[in-house]
Amino acid sequence: MAGTHPLADHPSLRLLRFALLEIDAMIDYGRDAAAKLVSPAERAGCAGWLALLDGRLAAAGGIDGTADPVKCDLPLKYSARPFRFDGVPKRDERFPDPYNMGVNxxxxxxxxxxxxxxxxxxxxxxxxxxxxxxxxxxxxxxxxxxxxxxxxxxxxxxxxxxxxxxxxxxxxxxxxxxxxxxxxxxxxxxxxxxxxxxxxxxxxxxxxxxxxxxxxxxxxxxxxxxxxxxxxxxxxxxxxxxxxxxxxxxxxxxxxxxxxxxxxxxxxxxxxxxxxxxxxxxxxxxxxxxxxxxxxxxxxxxxxxxxxxxxxxxxxxxxxxxxxxxxxxxxxxxxxx
Structure with missing residues (x-):
């Protein structure tokens, strides 16, 4: 937004302002959800996975791909084998009786x-x-x-x-x-x-x-x-x-x-x-x-x-x-x- 002219490119800037509102709301929601879902101790236990994620993002040029790619020597983990969709639903403890068809x-x-x-x-x-x-x-x-x-x-x-x-x-x-x-x-x-x-x-x-x-x-x-x-x-x-x-x-x-x-x-x-x-x-x-x-x-x-x-x-x-x-x-x- 800083690289364009506010008068000449007003239509684009108007759209971007609304996009920023949504992105900021998304970030706030994500931070709040992460804080509630993962305790500090659990987050510390994810250090290895976070390092893997950071390395892969850096190798891709950042989350938006605009940065210079950084070589990543970390071994493949999830992508070591081709992805195969598992059709069996996975639910948490809030769904204790997932086969129950007792109420029509x-x-x-x-x-x-x-x-x-x-x-x-x-x-x-x-x-x-x-x-x-x-x-x-x-x-x-x-x-x-x-x-x-x-x-x-x-x-x-x-x-x-x-x-x-x-x-x-x-x-x-x-x-x-x-x-x-x-x-x-x-x-x-x-x-x-x-x-x-x-x-x-x-x-x-x-x-x-x-x-x-x-x-x-x-x-x-x-x-x-x-x-x-x-x-x-x-x-x-x-x-x-x-x-x-x-x-x-x-x-x-x-x-x-x-x-x-x-x-x-x-x-x-x-x-x-x-x-x-x-x-x-x-x-x-x-x-x-x-x-x-x-x-x-x-x-x-x-x-x-x-x-x-x-x-x-x-x-x-x-x-x-x-x-x-x-x-x-x-x-x-x-x-x-």
């Missing part, structure tokens, strides 16, 4: 007898569960080489949106007084199934098929209307932006997936067919001791009711429909696979 959120949301306020909890669960979408999309991006830059830009933007949605779910549970790592069992079965059983294009097909189901009045509009009816401004706001994001994501799917298939109807049908091939093994996961498919809903609902200062509704409290026989798009598993 969609059946609850479409039950007209269930109150809107309770449905906001199921929507927070659905948003938080969306962490499996970036887990799945990361594999599509990593395993799809030689695409135009616009493909990676759009797909990465969508990946970030899906991560935002998951954080919206977390914030929603905090606002409702629910300690979600204890009360809500967020599974990774969808991303696990797609990542380990389907090819990248097939995964994108499933993603597009699901996105098309979100567009009608029974999809994202329905969830937004629930948010409004609940009287919870946060739930309404989250669903408003979730809906808007999905409209953009449908466009991303048309640009990069449908264009490859060549026909919109075939693209949707292919996504349905690919999803139907996924073996979820609901019973086997239980037989193998990976999960009991525990119905965590009553505990979650009770915690929220205590925070809201109301008595739990017995009908809501007794909800117990799982994903054993019904898919998230409400298709019967026994007839769709």
């Amino acid at each position: 959120a969609e059946v609850f949301l479409y039950d007209e007898e269930m109150p809107a306020k309770a449905k906001t909890l199921m929507m927070f669960y659905k948003r938080l569960r969306e962490i499996d979408v970036p887990e799945m999309m990361a594999g599509i991006i990593a395993e799809t080489p030689d695409k135009p830059w616009g493909y990676y830009r759009d797909m990465t933007r969508q990946l970030w949106d899906e991560a935002r949605h998951a954080m919206m779910g977390e914030v929603g549970f905090v606002s409702a007084g629910v300690n979600w790592p204890e009360e809500v069992m967020v599974n990774f079965t969808w991303s696990l199934g797609l990542n380990t059983q389907l090819k990248p294009l097939e995964r994108h097909a499933v993603l597009y098929f699901i996105e098309q189901g979100l567009m009608p009045k029974t999809g994202k509009r329905h969830e937004w209307e629930i948010g409004l009816a609940s009287g919870d401004p946060l739930a309404a706001t989250f669903q408003d932006f979730d809906w808007a994001d999905e409209v953009l994501h449908a466009r991303v799917g048309r640009d990069w997936y449908v264009s490859q298939i060549g026909d919109a109807r075939k693209a949707v049908d292919y996504g349905d067919e690919c999803w139907s091939r996924i073996l979820m093994n609901w019973s086997k996961w239980k037989e193998d001791g990976l999960t009991e498919h525990r119905n965590w809903w009553p505990g979650c609902y009770r915690a929220a009711c205590e925070h809201w200062g109301v008595e739990p509704d017995p009908k809501v409290l007794s909800y117990s429909t799982s994903y054993e026989a019904v898919r998230a798009d409400l298709k019967n598993i026994s007839t769709s696979g």
